[in-house]
Amino acid sequence: MFSFNFSLLVYVFIAIFLVLAVLMCYQESKRRQINFYIALLLSLVFTTIISYIIILNSPLREARGCVSCGNTKNESDVCGMCGNLVKRDDYKIESHLVE
Numbered sequence: 001m002f003s004f005n006f007s008l009l010v011y012v013f014i015a016i017f018l019v020l021a022v023l024m025c026y027q028e029s030k031r032r033q034i035n036f037y038i039a040l041l042l043s044l045v046f047t048t049i050i051s052y053i054i055i056l057n058s059p060l061r062e063a064r065g066c067v068s069c070g071n072t073k074n075e076s077d078v079c080g081m082c083g084n085l086v087k088r089d090d091y092k093i094e095s096h097l098v099e
């Protein structure tokens with residue numbers, strides 16, 4: 001008689017979930033000013049979705065900045081300090097990930 005072991009399926013699911021959480025924390029901690037282990041701890045204490053929102057609120061390591069006013073922490077097309085448009089001339093940041 002075949003009996004399906006549900007606990008094995010749960011362990012496999014948890015393993016996949018942990019691997020994805022570690023990869024997400026590794027990827028985002030490279031780009032943003034947050035320690036990898038702090039990001040991993042957040043995703044274990046809270047869920048991965050909530051920790052991802054927290055991690056997304058931490059600033060970028062290589063922000064674009066603003067030439068007009070010297071705001072080094074600007075990350076968007078329009079500077080939050082002076083309101084001028086910021087030209088995209090730095091190709092160090094992977095632009096498809098920023099937007």
Ligand SMILES: [Zn+2]
Pocket residue numbers: 066067068069070071079080081082083084
């Ligand atoms: Zn500015």
